[in-house]
Amino acid sequence: RKEVEQDPGPFNVPEGATVAFNCTYSNSASQSFFWYRQDCRKEPKLLMSVYSSGNEDGRFTAQLNRASQYISLLIRDSKLSDSATYLCVVNERSNYQLIWGAGTKLIIKP
Amino acid sequence: ETGVTQTPRHLVMGMTNKKSLKCEQHLGHNAMYWYKQSAKKPLELMFVYSLEERVENNSVPSRFSPECPNSSHLFLHLHTLQPEDSALYLCASSPTGVNYGYTFGSGTRLTVV
Numbered sequence: 001r002k003e004v005e006q007d008p009g010p011f012n013v014p015e016g017a018t019v020a021f022n023c024t025y026s027n028s029a030s031q032s033f034f035w036y037r038q039d040c041r042k043e044p045k046l047l048m049s050v051y052s053s054g055n056e057d058g059r060f061t062a063q064l065n066r067a068s069q070y071i072s073l074l075i076r077d078s079k080l081s082d083s084a085t086y087l088c089v090v091n092e093r094s095n096y097q098l099i100w101g102a103g104t105k106l107i108i109k110p
Numbered sequence: 111e112t113g114v115t116q117t118p119r120h121l122v123m124g125m126t127n128k129k130s131l132k133c134e135q136h137l138g139h140n141a142m143y144w145y146k147q148s149a150k151k152p153l154e155l156m157f158v159y160s161l162e163e164r165v166e167n168n169s170v171p172s173r174f175s176p177e178c179p180n181s182s183h184l185f186l187h188l189h190t191l192q193p194e195d196s197a198l199y200l201c202a203s204s205p206t207g208v209n210y211g212y213t214f215g216s217g218t219r220l221t222v223v
Contacts, residue, residue, distance in 0.1 A: 042216065043217050044214050102150065
């Protein structure tokens with residue numbers, strides 16, 4: 001079983017729709033969680049950290065479910081500029097060992 | 111200049127060449143990282159430096175040799191690479207501690223011919 005697992009997609013979504021994707025992790029002792037976005041041929045950029053109580057940043061909402069060991073990302077009112085690959089990242093032991101998912105590709109269509 | 115800067119952006123090298131990748135951060139971070147990203151694969155951690163000391167070396171072949179002369183600069187020296195080493199090489203930095211994400215440089219796209 002992969003340590004961090006994501007549906008690779010692509011998710012093809014019309015502009016303005018709401019889209020959500022999940023990421024599962026295998027280590028129940030994982031301590032911190034992040035979502036990054038990566039545009040084609042660019043570097044990953046931190047989108048948001050994921051807190052136990054859930055957190056929201058504008059159109060983006062992140063949730064953590066420790067019991068089922070997954071995190072989720074919800075994007076409301078999707079924009080064309082949201083098209084990217086979304087990477088789920090889990091910190092297991094220390095800051096030096098972030099475990100990366102392979103990413104979920106999102107394509108927003110006009 | 112702010113953020114994490116990597117040079118060169120693109121590099122084509124033969125298998126017998128020696129080259130170096132450079133990374134510089136102006137964020138005051140204490141940790142710096144080298145990652146390899148191949149197509150459709152998760153990011154692979156190669157090396158970690160914390161306070162200029164190497165703290166992680168994830169079984170990377172010796173043809174990759176990191177150097178961290180100070181907390182703002184990180185190098186990756188390359189020699190006798192193989193075609194399968196062609197990938198995007200990303201440098202990142204972060205504060206130390208489990209709750210911080212990384213800031214990445216724009217990467218060096220390496221092609222070994």
